[in-house]
Amino acid sequence: MNNLGNATFENYVGSLTGYSEMAYQMSAHVLTLGYAIMLAALFYFILTIKTVAPKYRTSSVLSVVVMVSAFLLLLVQQQNWTGSLSFDPGSATYKLADSSDLFNNGYRYLNWLIDVPMLLFQILFVVTLTKSNFSSVRNQFWFSGAAMILTGYVGQYYEVTSPVTFFIWGTISTLFFVHILILMKRVIDEGKEGAPAQAQKYLGYIWVLFLVSWMLYPGAYLMPYLFSLSLEPALTETAVVGRHITYTIADVSSKVIYGILLTLTAQEMSKAEGYDYEKIETAL
Ligand code: RET
Numbered sequence: 001m002n003n004l005g006n007a008t009f010e011n012y013v014g015s016l017t018g019y020s021e022m023a024y025q026m027s028a029h030v031l032t033l034g035y036a037i038m039l040a041a042l043f044y045f046i047l048t049i050k051t052v053a054p055k056y057r058t059s060s061v062l063s064v065v066v067m068v069s070a071f072l073l074l075l076v077q078q079q080n081w082t083g084s085l086s087f088d089p090g091s092a093t094y095k096l097a098d099s100s101d102l103f104n105n106g107y108r109y110l111n112w113l114i115d116v117p118m119l120l121f122q123i124l125f126v127v128t129l130t131k132s133n134f135s136s137v138r139n140q141f142w143f144s145g146a147a148m149i150l151t152g153y154v155g156q157y158y159e160v161t162s163p164v165t166f167f168i169w170g171t172i173s174t175l176f177f178v179h180i181l182i183l184m185k186r187v188i189d190e191g192k193e194g195a196p197a198q199a200q201k202y203l204g205y206i207w208v209l210f211l212v213s214w215m216l217y218p219g220a221y222l223m224p225y226l227f228s229l230s231l232e233p234a235l236t237e238t239a240v241v242g243r244h245i246t247y248t249i250a251d252v253s254s255k256v257i258y259g260i261l262l263t264l265t266a267q268e269m270s271k272a273e274g275y276d277y278e279k280i281e282t283a284l
Contacts, residue, residue, distance in 0.1 A: 006157040009224045010103045010243075011096055012235050014085055018093025023237040024085065027244045031078035034248040035071050041256040042067035048263055053275035056266035058125040062118045063259035070255055073111035080107065081244075108247060109153040112217075115255060116145040120180070122259070126266050127191025127203070140183055148176035152221060159224055163231050170221060177218070184210060199268040206261050213253035220246040 004011050013019065019027075045063040052060065086097040096102070120141035124134060155169025188207045192200045219226070223243040224233035267277065 004102070004160075006161050007102045008104055008156060009160050009233050009235055010081075010105075010240050011084070012160055012233075013237055013240055014094070014096035014103070016235055017237070018088060018091055018095040019085065019237050019240070020093060023241050024094040026241050028078065028082055030241075030244050030248050031074065031081055034251055035074035035078060037252055037256060038067050038071040038074060041259070042071065045259060045263070051270075051277040052263065052266040053270035053273060056126055056270060059122050059259075059262050059266060062122040062125070063255075063262075066115045066118050066122075066255050066259070069114045070111055070251065073107045074251070077105070077107040080104070105156060105243075105247075106153065109149055109156070112149045113146060116149060117142040119254065119258065120145055120184070122262060123184075123187060123191070123206070126262050126269070127187060128194070129187065130190045130193050132186060132190060137183060137187060141180065144176040144179045144183075148173045148180065151176070156221065159221075160233050160235075163225070163233070170218070174218065177214070181211070181214075195265075196268050196272040199265045199272070202261055202265040202268065206258065206265070209253060209258055209261065213250050213258070216246050216250035216253075220250065 004015060042064060045060050045067060049057055049060040080101060080103055083100050084097060084103040085094040086100075087093075088095040121138060124138060124141075129137065151169050151173040155166050155173065158165040158169070185207065188203050188210075192203050195203065220243045223239050223246065224235070225231075226234075227236060227239040227242070228234035270277070
């Protein structure tokens with residue numbers, strides 16, 4: 001086997017066994033689906049901006065920022081996948097290409113560095129905090145968000161060569177994650193107070209969606225170990241495809257579905273305040 005150093009496990013599989021047609025194409029397709037959805041959803045957030053009262057529109061603007069950055073970085077991530085592998089007719093598999101970049105999930109991490117603070121701020125423009133201080137929550141959100149991602153970014157380089165280092169960085173990252181979860185629960189609980197019934201219902205959905213979709217990211221980080229259940233990473237194409245699919249489901253849920261639910265919540269709140277987009281023809 002080639003010496004791949006701190007390359008991620010996708011490269012080790014590409015070098016050892018190579019990828020079957022199905023594993024390679026499914027990965028390429030699911031990565032493509034990811035950025036296509038971001039571009040489509042970009043139009044949703046632009047076109048619905050006037051369906052909410054002006055004070056809620058920053059939430060839609062932040063969704064637009066998230067869509068543009070995710071579209072671009074996920075596009076590059078997809079090209080990184082196809083560029084790092086090439087078809088080997090001898091074995092009928094896709095092997096690590098000789099003279100190109102290795103594959104790395106780093107583009108995703110850079111995307112999160114932009115999107116995580118944006119997604120966390122976004123809800124603060126929809127709900128009204130009853131007890132907590134807006135700027136304190138905002139600062140804690142971006143600090144823990146950035147720390148969670150940067151520590152995970154360092155950790156992912158060790159997923160094959162040093163499981164212990166990988167798990168230590170992963171654990172530090174998880175501490176920041178827990179802090180974010182506690183803060184978000186508080187924001188949503190406070191936001192429900194005094195909100196119209198339907199908006200309260202949406203906020204309940206947002207909490208469940210947030211919890212489940214954000215948990216998928218550490219799941220994908222751990223993917224090589226989830227398939228081996230030991231301290232040796234599983235160097236199998238199933239785990240690699242599993243990671244691409246998990247990331248795509250997580251991205252669509254945490255960015256797109258979350259943004260849509262926030263738009264629906266803001267529409268309900270706008271209506272309760274006398275701004276009903278279904279009745280104001282001229283506003284649209
Ligand atoms: C890492 C490292 C391992 C431990 C934990 C992680 C959490 C990542 C999360 C990422 C969320 C990203 C989002 C992106 C949307 O654009 C960094 C994988 C806990 C929660 C929501």
